Amino acid sequence: MSTSIPDRPRTLAEKVWDDHLVVKGEDGEPDLLYIDLHLVHEVTSPQAFDGLRAEGRPVRRLDLTIATEDHNTPTLDIDKPIADLTSRTQIETLRRNAAEFGVRLHSLGDKDQGIVHVVGPQLGLTMPGITVVCGDSHTSTHGAFGAMAFGIGTSEVEHVLATQTLPLKPFKTMAITVEGELKPGVSAKDIVLAIIAKIGANGGQGYVLEFRGSAIRALSMEGRMTICNMSIEAGARAGMVAPDETTFAYVKGRPHAPTGQDWEDAVAYWRTLPSDEGAVYDAEVFLDANELEPFVTWGTNPGQGVSLSGVVPDPASFDDPNERAAAERALEYMDLAAGTPLKDVAVDAVFMGSCTNSRIEDLRQFASIIQGRTKAEGVRVMVVPGSARVRLEAEAEGLDKIITEFGAEWRFAGCSMCLGMNPDQLAPGERCASTSNRNFEGRQGKGGRTHLVSPLVAASTAVLGRLASPSDLPALSHEPTKAEVR
């Protein structure tokens, strides 16, 4: 599409960028990039619509815009009015704005309501080679399809609503190659936690990360989404995975997927997207998948993680004074002593959900571990599907029964305890194993303590009441059959 494709090997990110150039920036000015898909939710949009209204501007492309309610939605009693006044105001404001401007909105109770990053892919709107933005940093999730997807601020939301474009400076590129085969009990979440621990919570700053290698190719789309979702936790602007047959198979047949000749054209184009042989990245990182173990965070940023079989590190072991100070502060907040085996850490709660791990495959993994087992006494276990559709799908497979029989709470869709904007929050001092993506101080409720884990580790932890992986669980007298799990 671009008239001036450079005559050299290019990376996936460069190709998508080049094909969306409306104006090439000169003299240090940013490029003007076209946006194919704009996802909207109630938290970061009110002030953007406010701005449009003030200037008398319409939404330029209603057909490239879609909104859903997720951050504030309750996960119980969804038919009752939202009790919290401010949550209700945000949601009602989105409803009013959507009606006034004509934006498609999936409200609470609608089958396509859910976390914005779960809704886009499940509708088939997220596809390879497109640009996706949303006023939410975890927009990086959509990069799993080989899309260029990144979070934007509210004034950029207003900008995209008004112009369907964004002025942007090109990002640098980083190849993260993960080769080998994962051991049983190790999953996509562990890969990405290990990557962040390796490059640091700011190691990806200014970069688009491209995840590649045999271990990435072997992942399902759900696993790739988990990894791209957390690119932002390494400080990156976006994460991407080159599209392949796994991607095409996932998109095909979804409500908004191209059909007929459009599908043929799309796939032909998508096949040209993977990085060219000899394309140069600004940085490269390698990770051996064979060596990976289940991973868990011990601190208050996602880079503060270790293998679950390890111990809480000693702050004195960090050379960098900033890292050392951050570790000291984190251990104090987390109420952990250096040298404690992570597997000795008892939890009060387990949260299974968030845009990182709330898709159907995540729920299946969780259910496969808890089935036939009982929940540890005194531990609160909450399972929150990413969207209303995921909830329906899980119920059709009987996962809800496995979850409730285990003693866990089966909730309605939304962000829930990932950030505690709705009533789902930790009490001060409570400790939680969470499949979400951020372990910042107070993220899951003021004073709450978060350990980021995979769905498999979350499930094992729910069984034992302390951080655990599937291999720590006593064998079942009766192994569930595949049919029972499904």
Added chain:
Amino acid sequence: MDAFTSHTGVAVPLKRSAVDTDQIIPAVYLKRVTKTGFDDALFANWRQDPAFVLNQPAYAGASILVAGPDFGTGSSREHAVWALRDYGFSVVLSPKFADIFRGNAGKQGLVTGVVGEPEIERIWAALEADPGVEMTVDLVSRSARVGEFETAFEIDDYTRWRLLEGLDDIGLTLRNEDKIAQFEARREAWRPRTLPVP
């Protein structure tokens, strides 16, 4: 947006690194639907501690924040910038900013100057030696001064020009309206559309 050339005001040392946006403004305050009135939300959790630097009377009315490295990491919430602006801050200096935060700041007229770590330490020392002392930040010469100490700060040319001119983003882009329309005319049919609803 008002044009920014130079600013003089009380500077506060915030001696912490990796101040994330959840600390700048906790998620509970994101529920508001207006663009203003976030001053009470700024560092809300930390401000409950009487010893927190912003609670010290000497720093009342502060407008320049001098922070440790990796300021503004985490969530992309622009409310972090609104809260800083509403509280009265015009400038943040740090050895390193998170990208999204910095982008948001530039658009809201909040100056983010990158200053070397040793220089930040010097500024901290000067501010602590004389709490409530004023600093001057000059965007034209890209320099920050407190007492006798002066240091250069970095800010990219484009953001600086925008801040100096006080230019609004959307108006700038819409000068290219014809190019946007041309691009739209050649977009492929397979690209996603949210309407009509199937």
